[in-house]
Amino acid sequence: GENVEQHPSTLSVQEGDSAVIKCTYSDSASNYFPWYKQELGKGPQLIIDIRSNVGEKKDQRIAVTLNKTAKHFSLHITETQPEDSAVYFCAASFAMYSGGGADGLTFGKGTHLIIQP
Amino acid sequence: EAGVAQSPRYKIIEKRQSVAFWCNPISGHATLYWYQQILGQGPKLLIQFQNNGVVDDSQLPKDRFSAERLKGVDSTLKIQPAKLEDSAVYLCASTLLALPQETQYFGPGTRLLVL
Numbered sequence: 001g002e003n004v005e006q007h008p009s010t011l012s013v014q015e016g017d018s019a020v021i022k023c024t025y026s027d028s029a030s031n032y033f034p035w036y037k038q039e040l041g042k043g044p045q046l047i048i049d050i051r052s053n054v055g056e057k058k059d060q061r062i063a064v065t066l067n068k069t070a071k072h073f074s075l076h077i078t079e080t081q082p083e084d085s086a087v088y089f090c091a092a093s094f095a096m097y098s099g100g101g102a103d104g105l106t107f108g109k110g111t112h113l114i115i116q117p
Numbered sequence: 118e119a120g121v122a123q124s125p126r127y128k129i130i131e132k133r134q135s136v137a138f139w140c141n142p143i144s145g146h147a148t149l150y151w152y153q154q155i156l157g158q159g160p161k162l163l164i165q166f167q168n169n170g171v172v173d174d175s176q177l178p179k180d181r182f183s184a185e186r187l188k189g190v191d192s193t194l195k196i197q198p199a200k201l202e203d204s205a206v207y208l209c210a211s212t213l214l215a216l217p218q219e220t221q222y223f224g225p226g227t228r229l230l231v232l
Contacts, residue, residue: 004159032218043121043208043223044160051218089159095218102173104150105221107159 002027004092006108013080014116021075021111023090030092033066033073034105038087047088048075077113085115119143121224123209129230135197138227142190142211148172149186150221151194152208160208166192199231 003026013019025033031052036044050057050064050073057064063076077084087110095103122141130136142149148167152160163182165173168189177184181200186192196203206226212219 104162
């Protein structure tokens with residue numbers, strides 16, 4: 001099955017600086033890569049995702065890059081703010097485009113992002 | 118729009134006891150997932166339903182875990198008997214359509230402690 005490795009486990013940055021979280025995956029068939037943010041006592045919330053036919057995607061201060069050859073994808077947060085402090089998870093899945101199949105996510109172990117004021 | 122609802126939010130039981138969790142997905146959502154999140158780790162898929170049918174239960178420990186989704190809406194996850202290593206947060210998620218790569222919306226989870 002799929003295995004997702006995530007680094008670092010903890011990341012502390014100064015407010016206003018950039019943060020980068022990296023993930024690798026093992027199954028070359030995986031074609032969907034979402035990133036989730038989880039705050040204390042809450043369920044994960046999707047912040048951005050990327051599909052295998054795209055190399056980069058951006059949404060305001062958040063961007064994700066995908067290197068399918070290296071089986072590697074990264075989350076970039078610029079101009080970090082205190083409210084960005086949370087645990088971030090990368091995930092991967094394979095889903096048939098015909099739909100209706102199993103597409104449960106395999107998650108990394110998470111990165112605790114700390115924004116220092 | 119109301120989110121995914123889960124209850125109870127917290128549960129403490131002794132090992133070998135039984136426990137059940139309930140999930141009410143977002144109205145109209147076709148696909149429902151149960152994940153187990155052990156402290157310090159990412160969520161791990163247990164079972165996926167599409168409407169009221171099971172799509173994937175390959176990672177569900179079927180000797181002690183069971184789940185059902187009656188009428189394709191609410192779902193219950195049961196553990197019988199519980200072990201110490203079942204202590205975790207049990208997350209329910211749902212997606213609107215039975216299409217690949219749909220956004221999964223997660224509930225707040227049920228935190229289980231087995232003593």
